[in-house]
Amino acid sequence: MEKIALVTDSTADLTKEMQKELNVHVIPLKLRFEDDEFNDSEMASEEFYKRLATSNSLPKTSQPSPDDFVRFYQQLLKDNDEILSIHLSSGLSGTLNSAHIAKEKLKANIHIVDSKTISLGIGLMMIEAAELIKKGLKIPEILDKLSMARNNIETLFTLNTLEYLHKGGRIGKVPNLLGSLLNIKPIVRVNENGIYVPQGIARSQGRALKSIVNSFRDLARGRKSLRLVVAHGAAYQAGIDLKTALETAFNLKASTFTQVGPVIGVHTGPGTVGAAIQFS
Numbered sequence: 001m002e003k004i005a006l007v008t009d010s011t012a013d014l015t016k017e018m019q020k021e022l023n024v025h026v027i028p029l030k031l032r033f034e035d036d037e038f039n040d041s042e043m044a045s046e047e048f049y050k051r052l053a054t055s056n057s058l059p060k061t062s063q064p065s066p067d068d069f070v071r072f073y074q075q076l077l078k079d080n081d082e083i084l085s086i087h088l089s090s091g092l093s094g095t096l097n098s099a100h101i102a103k104e105k106l107k108a109n110i111h112i113v114d115s116k117t118i119s120l121g122i123g124l125m126m127i128e129a130a131e132l133i134k135k136g137l138k139i140p141e142i143l144d145k146l147s148m149a150r151n152n153i154e155t156l157f158t159l160n161t162l163e164y165l166h167k168g169g170r171i172g173k174v175p176n177l178l179g180s181l182l183n184i185k186p187i188v189r190v191n192e193n194g195i196y197v198p199q200g201i202a203r204s205q206g207r208a209l210k211s212i213v214n215s216f217r218d219l220a221r222g223r224k225s226l227r228l229v230v231a232h233g234a235a236y237q238a239g240i241d242l243k244t245a246l247e248t249a250f251n252l253k254a255s256t257f258t259q260v261g262p263v264i265g266v267h268t269g270p271g272t273v274g275a276a277i278q279f280s
Contacts, residue, residue: 001136002081002082002138003079003080003081003082004080004081004082004083004084004133004139004142005025005076005077005079005080005082005083005084006022006023006024006025006084006086006126006129006130006133007024007025007026007027007072007073007076007083007084007085007086008024008025008026008027008085008086008087008122008126009026009027009028009029009063009064009087009088009095010026010027010028010029010039010040010041010261010263011029011040011087011088011093011095011118011119011122011261011263011264012024012026012086012088012119012120012122012123012126013119013120013122013123013231013258013259013260013261013264014026014123014126015256015258018123018126018127018256021130022126022127022130023130024126024130025072025076026041027064027068027069027072028040028041028042028064029061029062029063029064029093029095029263030061030062030063030064030263031043031048031059031060031061031262031263031266032059032060032061032062033051033055033059034055034057038262040261040262040263041261043262045233045234045259045260045261045262045265046234046259048261048262048265049233049234049265049270052265052266052269052270053270058164058266059262059266061263061266061267063093063094063095063098064095064098064099065098066098066101066102066105067102068098069098069099069101069102069103070102070105070106072102073085073102073103073106073108073110074106077106077108081109082109082110082111082139083108083109083110083111084111084113084129084133084139084142085099085110085111085112085113086112086113086115086122086125086126086129086146087099087112087113087114087115087122088115088118088122089114089115089116089117089118089190089194089195090114090116090194091116091193091194091195092118092194092195092196096112096114099112100112109139111139111143113125113143113146113150114194115150115194116150116190116192116193116194117150117153117155117190117194117276118155118190118264119155119231119260119261119264119274119276120155120229120230120231120256120258120275120276121153121155121190121229121276123229123256123276124149124153124227124229124276124278125146125149125150125153127227127255128145128146128149128278129142129146132145132146149278151192152223152278152279152280153276153277153278153279154189154216154219154276154277154279155189155190155274155275155276156187156188156189156190156199156212156215156216156274156275156276157187157188157212157268157272157273157274157275158185158186158187158188158202158205158208158209158211158212158272158273158274159185159186159188159268159269159271159272160185160205160269160270160271160272161269161271162186163269164266164267164268164269165196165267165268165269184201184202184203185201185202185203185204185205185207185208186198186200186201186208187199187200187201187202187208187211187212187215189215199211199215200215205235205238205271205273206241208273209238209241209242209245209273210245212242212246212273212274212275213242213245213246213249216246216249216250216275216277217249219277219279220250220277220279223279223280224279224280225250225252225277225278225279226277226278226279226280227252227255227277227278228246228247228250228252228253228254228255228275228276228277229254229255229256229257229275229276229277230242230243230246230254230256230257230273230274230275231256231257231258231259231260231273231274231275232259232260232272232273232274233259233260233264233265233268233269233270233271233272233273234259234265234270234271234272235270235271235272235273238271238273239257239273240257242273242274242275243257243275246275246277250277252277254275260272260274
């Protein structure tokens with residue numbers, strides 16, 4: 001049986017436990033606070049949100065370079081026959097392009113997948129991929145099944161403000177909400193093209209969470225819910241509230257509850273709460 005190394009990047013927001021359980025290798029994106037640069041995984045989420053709140057300017061983020069990927073892949077190819085590399089939506093980052101350039105340089109059995117989602121939406125794809133690898137499936141069948149899984153993953157989140165998406169240049173098709181956002185909480189969906197689009201607005205965070213649950217109900221019509229994951233950015237209680245509401249609505253226990261990491265958090269800001277559900 002050919003040995004397949006499973007790879008993603010740090011924007012998948014996988015916990016250390018998930019990384020170990022799924023046997024996933026994570027390449028970090030980078031974060032710069034003025035003169036201080038960190039790998040995404042070097043700064044704890046709690047520390048990041050505290051520093052973000054007091055920073056005079058928005059931190060900068062950057063994807064791994066093609067050379068970073070080359071080194072990362074070369075190390076894995078010492079002990080593996082193939083690499084399955086699943087990354088942050090190409091509509092939101094150049095990470096995937098760096099991976100493709102590295103693949104061309106190495107001319108190795110590297111298979112790159114655009115998750116067309118973010119955060120734990122990618123995490124759902126990693127869970128699926130790990131299970132398929134464990135079953136002993138070959139890469140062509142794994143890729144087919146991942147394509148189907150990707151089409152059945154829905155990711156929704158709410159923000160305290162669009163300020164961070166706007167400043168970070170990741171606002172996608174959401175800017176038509178900007179003019180009416182005084183004390184309004186936007187609900188954002190990651191669409192099938194892997195970009196942010198408006199799903200709705202609410203007058204409070206509580207109403208925004210209810211709107212997320214109702215939106216998931218609408219998206220679930222005719223489909224069975226398989227997996228649920230929930231994440232928050234410095235909004236623990238709101239995250240728990242969303243988790244409880246979704247678990248009740250779908251009679252499905254969340255497999256992961258965690259914080260949004262620094263690189264995604266730069267663009268979504270504190271107060272972010274979201275979830276992803278995999279349907280079939």
